[in-house]
Amino acid sequence: xxxxxxxxxxxxxxxxxxxxxxxxxxxxxxxxxxxxxxxxxxxxxxxxxxxxxxxxxxxxxxxxxxxxxxxxxxxxxxxxxxxxxxxxxxxxxxxxxxxxxxxxxxxxxxxxxxxxxxxxxxxxxxxxxxxxxxxxxxxxxxxxxxxxxxxxxxxxxxxxxxxxxxxxxxxxxxxxxxxxxxxxxxxxxxxxxxxxxxxxxxxxxxxxxxxxxxxxxxxxxxxxxxxxxxxxxxxxxxxxxxxxxxxxxxxxxxxxxxxxxxxxxxxxxxxxxxxxxxxxxxxxxxxxxxxxxxxxxxxxxxxxxxxxxxxxxxxxxxxxxxxxxxxxxxxxxxxxxxxxxxxxxxxxxxxxxxxxxxxxxxxxxxxxxxxxxxxxxxxxxxxxxxxxxxxxxxxxxxxxxxxxxx
Numbered sequence: 001x002x003x004x005x006x007x008x009x010x011x012x013x014x015x016x017x018x019x020x021x022x023x024x025x026x027x028x029x030x031x032x033x034x035x036x037x038x039x040x041x042x043x044x045x046x047x048x049x050x051x052x053x054x055x056x057x058x059x060x061x062x063x064x065x066x067x068x069x070x071x072x073x074x075x076x077x078x079x080x081x082x083x084x085x086x087x088x089x090x091x092x093x094x095x096x097x098x099x100x101x102x103x104x105x106x107x108x109x110x111x112x113x114x115x116x117x118x119x120x121x122x123x124x125x126x127x128x129x130x131x132x133x134x135x136x137x138x139x140x141x142x143x144x145x146x147x148x149x150x151x152x153x154x155x156x157x158x159x160x161x162x163x164x165x166x167x168x169x170x171x172x173x174x175x176x177x178x179x180x181x182x183x184x185x186x187x188x189x190x191x192x193x194x195x196x197x198x199x200x201x202x203x204x205x206x207x208x209x210x211x212x213x214x215x216x217x218x219x220x221x222x223x224x225x226x227x228x229x230x231x232x233x234x235x236x237x238x239x240x241x242x243x244x245x246x247x248x249x250x251x252x253x254x255x256x257x258x259x260x261x262x263x264x265x266x267x268x269x270x271x272x273x274x275x276x277x278x279x280x281x282x283x284x285x286x287x288x289x290x291x292x293x294x295x296x297x298x299x300x301x302x303x304x305x306x307x308x309x310x311x312x313x314x315x316x317x318x319x320x321x322x323x324x325x326x327x328x329x330x331x332x333x334x335x336x337x338x339x340x341x342x343x344x345x346x347x348x349x350x351x352x353x354x355x356x357x358x359x360x361x362x363x364x365x366x367x368x369x370x371x372x373x374x375x376x377x378x379x380x381x382x383x384x385x386x387x388x389x390x391x392x393x394x395x396x397x398x399x400x401x402x403x404x405x406x
Contacts (some may be wrong), residue, residue, distance in 0.1 A: 002076040002351075004067040007099065007107040014190065014199065016099045019183045022079040022202045024347050024356060027195035028103050031073050031348055033095025037112040040078070042090045049082065049311030056080075056092055057305055060351035063094075069108045072217050072354035073100045076112055081202035081346045081360065084315060084339040092349075093202070133176035133369070136404045140172050142336055147392075148385035150334040157330060158381040165258055166321035166330045169376035170392045171337045174403050176369045182206060185366065188402035194284050198358040205341040207363015207399070210285035211292075213345050214267075214313055215356040216306040219299040221267060221274070227259040227318040227378055228252030228291035229391055232284055243282040243289055255378050256280055256291040259317040263295050266312050270304050271297040285362060286398035288391075305353035310345050319343035319359060319376060340365050342374040364399055373399045 016032035017023035023032040040059055042052040056078050063076040078092040096117070098110045147170055154166050174180075186206050190199045193208035200207055212224040230246040232239050246252055260276050268274055274297025283292040320343070321327025342365070347357030365372040375395035377388045 001064045001066065002110055002112045004065070004069050004074040004108050004110040006069055007109050010101070010107060011099050013099060013101065014183070014187060017183075017186070017201055019181070022093065022095060024079070024198055024200045024358065026198050029101055031077060031098055031100045033077065033079060033093075033098040035096030037076075037094045037096050037114050037117070040092050040094075042092065044087055044089060046086055048086050049314065050308065052090075052092075053305050053307035053311055056307055056349060057353065060094070060349075063112065063351065065351065069106065071100070071102055071106060071108070072352070073098075073102075073348070073350055074108055074110060075351045077110065077348050077350050079202050079348045081205040081341050082310070082314065082344045083341050084319070084343045088340070131178050133178040133180065135177045137175045138172060138400065138404060140170065142170065144389055148389055150336070151379055151383065151385040151388050154330055154334055154379045155381060155383050155385075158379065163326040163330060164322050164380070165255060165317055166327045166379050167317075167319050167343075167376045168331065168335050168379055168388075169337065169339060169342065169374045170396070172373045172396050172400065174371040174373065174400070179368050180366055180371060180403065182366055185364075185402055188405070189363070189399070192286055192398070192402060193362070194286075196283065197285065197362070200346045200358055200360070200363070202346055204366050205346060205360060205363060206366060207360065209346070209358040209361050209363065210283055210290065211318065211359040211361060213316070213347075213357045213359045214306060214309045216299070216303065216309060216354050218354070219301070219303045221271065221297050221299050221309060223263050223267070223295040223313065224292055225259045225263050225295065225316055225318055226283060226290040226292040227256045228280070229288050229377070229395075231394055232287050232289045239289065246282065246289070246291060247280070251380060251382055252291060253280070255380055256293070258322050260293050260295065262317050262322060263313065267295070267297055267309065270299055270309065272300050273298045288394050288398065303353065305349060306347075306355035306357065307349050307353075310357050314345045315343060316359070318378070319361065321378070337374070339374065340372065343376065362395070362399060364403065371403050373403065375399075
């Protein structure tokens with residue numbers, strides 16, 4: 001039984017998630033959950049997300065609902081951090097308690113009571129952290145020069161017509177002398193990110209993503225793809241000049257258009273109408289800024305679940321490349337790392353198929369004293385390896401500054 005009631009008092013969503021809960025939250029909306037009513041293992045292999053959408057929908061539909069609010073995100077909700085690779089194991093979690101907040105300020109609490117479950121503890125911040133780390137070791141498993149060699153090899157393949165674009169990522173590992181406090185890292189990431197970013201935490205994956213993979217609210221579908229990046233210094237005049245250069249860059253505009261075209265072509269079969277903004281805008285994301293274009297459409301009746309849309313959109317050219325199969329093959333041959341949750345999809349889906357999923361970037365995988373931080377960059381036929389290396393360094397630094405603290 002899932003029971004949803006209005007909440008009179010506001011609750012900080014990051015506090016609800018605490019050190020082990022789940023959250024996907026922006027400036028004015030979001031959901032946070034704690035506890036586990038059930039965990040559902042998802043199928044693996046080709047087509048796994050389409051099968052997962054049906055499995056999750058059937059599981060949530062089987063939970064009886066009492067709902068006095070009736071907004072998307074009410075009733076039983078499944079959180080998921082879906083990895084980049086289709087063959088990687090994944091699961092969804094239905095929390096025991098979920099706190100929600102809508103754009104109009106409406107707040108609610110949903111409790112899920114499995115048969116025979118013990119009473120729920122009150123929603124409150126998790127217990128305080130242990131001793132803070134005093135020292136850190138930060139290292140890149142792959143030398144920057146070796147990664148640049150991989151980029152040069154990718155450029156040769158793209159010039160030969162193997163693909164139009166491929167995204168290659170780098171990894172930096174942080175090892176501390178004491179356990180890293182997930183809640184503290186998440187709060188730092190949230191504080192350093194623009195209000196438009198989505199703060200996320202599911203299992204050991206956490207971050208603050210600027211990129212909306214897809215959302216479904218009733219019959220409205222939205223996506224906010226980003227591709228094309230430049231630095232952000234904090235000096236308004238310098239940043240404006242860099243943004244103007246990015247908007248005028250033929251390379252970056254072409255890379256961006258690949259992603260927009262893919263999103264439009266992919267969601268069109270599910271829609272009665274879909275379109276994108278005529279020109280990209282600049283979106284700030286910490287110490288970098290991106291080209292971004294909002295895509296919005298109206299789904300045909302009956303509207304498909306947000307998970308079904310995730311299944312066809314993930315991974316976008318912004319984190320994989322294009323065409324998808326050829327880009328995946330180049331990643332497998334050249335990247336030299338297991339992405340895990342990086343560049344996957346993280347978010348939630350409710351029993352009616354509404355939901356919101358971010359692209360899992362600007363984050364890390366946290367396991368006790370160890371954190372894996374990854375960042376990627378889009379490679380096209382005229383890419384320069386050293387320039388691409390600088391872009392990954394800027395993206396990595398934005399996350400590392402929230403992890404490595406005295």
